[in-house]
Amino acid sequence: MDVDIDERVNNGWIHCRFTIEVQGNHKEKVEESLNKLAEAISKKKSVTVLKADIDKIHEVSDNWFSSFIEIEALIKGYDGMIDIATQVTPSTMEILAPKKITIPASQLQTSMIDISSLISTFAHAAYIARKQLKAKA
Secondary structure (H helix, E strand, O other), rough: OOOOOOHHHHEEEEEEEEEEEEEEEEHHHHHHHHHHHHHHHHHOOEEEEEEEOOOOOOHHHHHHHHEEEEEEEEEHHHHHHHOOOOOOOEEEEEEOOOOOOOOOHHHHHHHHHHHHHHHHHHHHHHHHHHHHHHEEE
């Protein structure tokens, strides 16, 4: 695919690189998960994958496997970056271009509410799980 990175960046896209780690006790499942992640990300309308490299799977301890995928992509604006950060949860994200991003306050406000809601959902789930564990003990 021939993509003009500078043109996209000039039209509000963000050129970035991010890494997603996967671990598990089945080597095949780790590999399958990495491939599914790459496919799912490439199907997002707000993402143009430029490059996706899956690292070799390593056995880090007895029957525990780990690997990662590094993706270089163009992501459509700030909202696209928030989507990747909250839905794909990369362990690293590096913005390559542009060097400066300006967003309207209302857009930042909406993103912060979405992130707060997501954190609240996780906190509530952890509270319920802890309560269920105590009840079983």
